[in-house]
Amino acid sequence: MRKISCVLSLLLLTAFISNAQVPTPKEHFGFNIGDNYMLATYTQTEAYVKKVAATSDRAKYVDIGKTEEGRSQFMMIITSPENQKKLDRYKEISRKLAHAENLTDQEARTLAAEGKTVVWIDGGLHATEVVGAHQLIEIIYQLTTRKDAETMRILNDVIILCTHANPDGQELVSNWYMRNPTPERRTTNQLPRLYEKYAGHDNNRDFYMMNLRETQNINNQLYIEWLPQIMYNHHQTGPPGTVVAGAPYRDPFNYVFDPMIVTSLDALGAAQSNRLNAEGKPGYTEKSGSNYSTWYNGGLRTTTYFHNMVGLLTEIIGSPTPSDIPLVPQRLIPSSANTFPILPQKWYFRNSIDYSVSLNYAVLDYASRHHDELLYNMYKMGRNSIDRGSKDYWSLSPKRIAEIEQLNRAAQTATGANANAAGGGRPGGGGGGVQMKFYDSVLKNPENRDARGYILSADQPDFPTAVKFMNALIRTGVLVHKASAPFTVAGKSYPAGSYVVKTNQAFRPHVMDLFEPQDHPNDFLYPGGPPVAPYDAAGWTLAYTMGVKFDRVLDAFDGPFERIPYGELQSAKANAVAAAGAGYILNAQANSSFVATNDLLKEGIEVYRVTEALAGTNASIGSFFVPASAKAKTVIEKTAADLGLQVSTIAKRPTAVKKIAPARIALWDTYGGSMSSGWVRFIMEQYHFPIEVVYPRDIDTGGLRDKYDVIVFVEGAIPAPPSALPGGRGFGGGGNFGGGNNDNVPEEFRRMLGRITPEKSIPQLKKFIEEGGNVVTIGSSTNLAYHLGVPVSNALVEMVNGVQQRLPGEKFYVPGSVLRISLDSTDQAAWGMGSLADVYFDASPVFNISPEANSKGTVKPIAWFPNNKPLRSGWAWGQAYLQDGVAAFVANIGQGKLYAFGPEITFRAQTHGTFKLLFNELYASAAMPAGKTK
Ligand SMILES: [Zn+2]
Numbered sequence: 001m002r003k004i005s006c007v008l009s010l011l012l013l014t015a016f017i018s019n020a021q022v023p024t025p026k027e028h029f030g031f032n033i034g035d036n037y038m039l040a041t042y043t044q045t046e047a048y049v050k051k052v053a054a055t056s057d058r059a060k061y062v063d064i065g066k067t068e069e070g071r072s073q074f075m076m077i078i079t080s081p082e083n084q085k086k087l088d089r090y091k092e093i094s095r096k097l098a099h100a101e102n103l104t105d106q107e108a109r110t111l112a113a114e115g116k117t118v119v120w121i122d123g124g125l126h127a128t129e130v131v132g133a134h135q136l137i138e139i140i141y142q143l144t145t146r147k148d149a150e151t152m153r154i155l156n157d158v159i160i161l162c163t164h165a166n167p168d169g170q171e172l173v174s175n176w177y178m179r180n181p182t183p184e185r186r187t188t189n190q191l192p193r194l195y196e197k198y199a200g201h202d203n204n205r206d207f208y209m210m211n212l213r214e215t216q217n218i219n220n221q222l223y224i225e226w227l228p229q230i231m232y233n234h235h236q237t238g239p240p241g242t243v244v245a246g247a248p249y250r251d252p253f254n255y256v257f258d259p260m261i262v263t264s265l266d267a268l269g270a271a272q273s274n275r276l277n278a279e280g281k282p283g284y285t286e287k288s289g290s291n292y293s294t295w296y297n298g299g300l301r302t303t304t305y306f307h308n309m310v311g312l313l314t315e316i317i318g319s320p321t322p323s324d325i326p327l328v329p330q331r332l333i334p335s336s337a338n339t340f341p342i343l344p345q346k347w348y349f350r351n352s353i354d355y356s357v358s359l360n361y362a363v364l365d366y367a368s369r370h371h372d373e374l375l376y377n378m379y380k381m382g383r384n385s386i387d388r389g390s391k392d393y394w395s396l397s398p399k400r401i402a403e404i405e406q407l408n409r410a411a412q413t414a415t416g417a418n419a420n421a422a423g424g425g426r427p428g429g430g431g432g433g434v435q436m437k438f439y440d441s442v443l444k445n446p447e448n449r450d451a452r453g454y455i456l457s458a459d460q461p462d463f464p465t466a467v468k469f470m471n472a473l474i475r476t477g478v479l480v481h482k483a484s485a486p487f488t489v490a491g492k493s494y495p496a497g498s499y500v501v502k503t504n505q506a507f508r509p510h511v512m513d514l515f516e517p518q519d520h521p522n523d524f525l526y527p528g529g530p531p532v533a534p535y536d537a538a539g540w541t542l543a544y545t546m547g548v549k550f551d552r553v554l555d556a557f558d559g560p561f562e563r564i565p566y567g568e569l570q571s572a573k574a575n576a577v578a579a580a581g582a583g584y585i586l587n588a589q590a591n592s593s594f595v596a597t598n599d600l601l602k603e604g605i606e607v608y609r610v611t612e613a614l615a616g617t618n619a620s621i622g623s624f625f626v627p628a629s630a631k632a633k634t635v636i637e638k639t640a641a642d643l644g645l646q647v648s649t650i651a652k653r654p655t656a657v658k659k660i661a662p663a664r665i666a667l668w669d670t671y672g673g674s675m676s677s678g679w680v681r682f683i684m685e686q687y688h689f690p691i692e693v694v695y696p697r698d699i700d701t702g703g704l705r706d707k708y709d710v711i712v713f714v715e716g717a718i719p720a721p722p723s724a725l726p727g728g729r730g731f732g733g734g735g736n737f738g739g740g741n742n743d744n745v746p747e748e749f750r751r752m753l754g755r756i757t758p759e760k761s762i763p764q765l766k767k768f769i770e771e772g773g774n775v776v777t778i779g780s781s782t783n784l785a786y787h788l789g790v791p792v793s794n795a796l797v798e799m800v801n802g803v804q805q806r807l808p809g810e811k812f813y814v815p816g817s818v819l820r821i822s823l824d825s826t827d828q829a830a831w832g833m834g835s836l837a838d839v840y841f842d843a844s845p846v847f848n849i850s851p852e853a854n855s856k857g858t859v860k861p862i863a864w865f866p867n868n869k870p871l872r873s874g875w876a877w878g879q880a881y882l883q884d885g886v887a888a889f890v891a892n893i894g895q896g897k898l899y900a901f902g903p904e905i906t907f908r909a910q911t912h913g914t915f916k917l918l919f920n921e922l923y924a925s926a927a928m929p930a931g932k933t934k
Helices: 002-018 026-031 042-055 086-097 104-113 131-145 151-158 167-177 200-205 211-226 259-278 349-369 371-389 398-415 416-420 435-444 463-475 506-513 592-602 630-641 675-686 695-699 747-752 761-769 778-789 851-856
Strands: 057-065 073-079 119-121 156-163 228-235 242-252 286-288 310-316 322-325 346-349 453-456 482-483 487-489 491-492 499-502 552-554 561-563 583-586 607-610 624-627 647-650 657-662 664-669 691-694 710-715 774-778 793-794 797-800 801-807 815-821 837-839 847-849 859-864 871-873 887-893 896-901 923-925
Touching: 002 200, 026 042, 026 131, 042 057, 042 073, 057 131, 057 630, 073 131, 073 167, 073 211, 086 104, 086 119, 086 211, 086 371, 104 371, 119 131, 119 349, 119 371, 131 151, 131 156, 131 228, 131 657, 151 228, 151 349, 151 695, 156 211, 156 349, 200 607, 200 675, 228 349, 242 259, 259 286, 259 310, 259 349, 310 349, 349 371, 371 506, 416 837, 453 463, 463 499, 463 506, 482 657, 583 592, 583 630, 592 607, 592 624, 592 630, 592 657, 592 675, 592 710, 624 630, 664 675, 675 691, 695 761, 761 774, 761 887, 761 896, 774 778, 778 837, 778 896, 793 887, 797 815, 847 851, 847 887, 851 859, 859 896
Parallel strands: 119 156, 119 228, 228 310, 242 286, 664 691, 664 710, 710 774, 774 896
Antiparallel strands: 057 073, 073 156, 242 310, 322 346, 453 499, 453 552, 482 499, 482 561, 487 491, 583 624, 583 647, 607 624, 607 657, 657 923, 793 847, 797 801, 815 837, 815 859, 815 871, 859 887, 887 896
């Protein structure tokens, strides 16, 4: 013991000497973190953490990459000076245990004993939740300066990655708040734009897709570099009458991840709530006390579960402007979800900072005391995954259990025993109830086995998009193989260059989750009652929404597969462009054909769309024909090289073609920023469509046809007309800040104010279309059809006492899920799509077209639900109501067209499989009155 205290005093002494220079936040910022009415900008914060790194031997500053607005995103690695010298070794141990490859149990235990727990703590992801970034500053300060025994122990056992999750957002929000010289009038409300350039709040829905640079930077640290055992993601705000909501979370949890995730969340949640209680800090709520679950993949916290990491989320109250804990009587009854109720009182920013420090310390203390266990458990979960993927394995899910119950019921009916069962009495067959043979016929059925792996053939029509999907897996640390030669599996041949993703790997849960359907349980408040909304999506299978073609392989398989090193991004093979005869054909099935087309049009090169199927090629109707020229070849070669676009040549000019021109495209947005619009803006940049963002006042001003050929309205832009029964979640939509007090809004942002109104905007849109403009509407903005009197109606209604009403949630409920539609791919809007597609549906509108309009062709269906079981992934209660409903249509109005897409065809820039449904509308053609292009 003497020896230990000696070492400790030495540590304390070193700490004292080396940290003498770390400036306090007050010295640097001019105020304490948590002072009323004071927020720090990112610029100030970045300067501070650099000073801390320069003066503390406990801290290392790492620039993890640039943000979308070009700032450097930081991660501070904080641990003891001794550990700082051996970071590479500890990182190696963390990685080895996480991957769980080629290790014996004993080797894993030895590594776990040597290693240090790696704990991720972030802040600032949702920039208006200002406690996040500020607790990060405070914890960096405290961990680099405190000398108490607990801190010293933590620094010895734990490597802490303090990471800023959204620098651009903090800069925007803090400047916005601080701009008012009167402290009492400062507010984070009424921000003019999104606090992440494209995604705003949806920056926390990007973690399996990684469209955004911030997400890429973060995931590179989480899944390629460090593989932390615990990650802690700070948010706001706690439910009224509480201070903070945290782990453990309510059901359902996702069935594909390891059960130790759930029990570890119990342990860490208990560590956090217990510490607050011990410190006399009431107001923690957990489980049913908040609506956070562990179902969704794609959040900064939740994606970690699919990688065997314990992901913590807290949602805390508080703001630099003092607030109140309101009186919520039910919250004052102690329960396991609210163990220590907080009484109504005044609440200050500093309270929230202190709570956050306690919550961080609870996690760090646990990580210190259980460091070998945490490291070993991550190995164990990885090992479990490898084992499950190495043998015949049947995952449990509600669908399978329902099959067993269904077989049992059928048998009872056949033997006349159903009377018992129906009456809720003891089921037939004796005490246990259900007979084992039904279990065997479902959960031992070879066809129901989990896949051993997935093969993505290199000869699929949109291979570059398949490669994007592979990169999404690779960026989160999934192990991917690539075939170096042609091979055959289960009787099917694949070319060299095809990708293989096997499930016998540590991050099997993530692989399963992105290739297989989510089977969300039927979750109702009570039997027969209303549905309980999932925290976010119910289903999202990325391979489906990206339109990637793949084969599931149920038996062990092998081939000439080369292992891609972890994190090594792929690019589709640069395709050589052959010398053309008459010209080039760019297949409309490939999204990257639109990039090449836009680049060609920008250069003033002629491009045509082929309006009939081309004999002797695999190119679909709607493919692009580019007459041979040296200039065209140069542009096409660039896309072929950069994006792996496959280009074919054609000897003879196709006869049925239609010349296209660049369209003048307007995209609706609103003051404060629409996330849906931001994501489309992102897609437009990625696919090289030049666009102009317009606001409601620009619409109301009129003269639209002189300026634009196409206007795009995403979810939430167009409000419902009062007299209609429209569908969709956003039926009351219409954007932000239409009426309220806008005195706070600086002059430069006022042009963004206002909303689309039936009085001023709709007549201008009507005129625009009548004069030959096209309008594309998505989600609730399909409301425009009702405003314009298009003969369509909501398909999801029923008659109640002779009155038509929307179907209630007890009968029909489809939260964010993937559904299958049929398409008329001979229609221009669906060119390149094929006859079936998976769409993202989020309580989306569904239509009936009046028989007369249908027969006259004035309204034409583009996509519809062909049967009573369209669910592909997620939850679709009462899905039979969808049968024959129209998902998308085009209406002819005057000289122009209104396109209506109920489902979210551009959802979060993830649904690559349906982007073409938008792209196809974004060209002007000779059939339209020529407008000047710019
Ligand atoms: Zn948040």
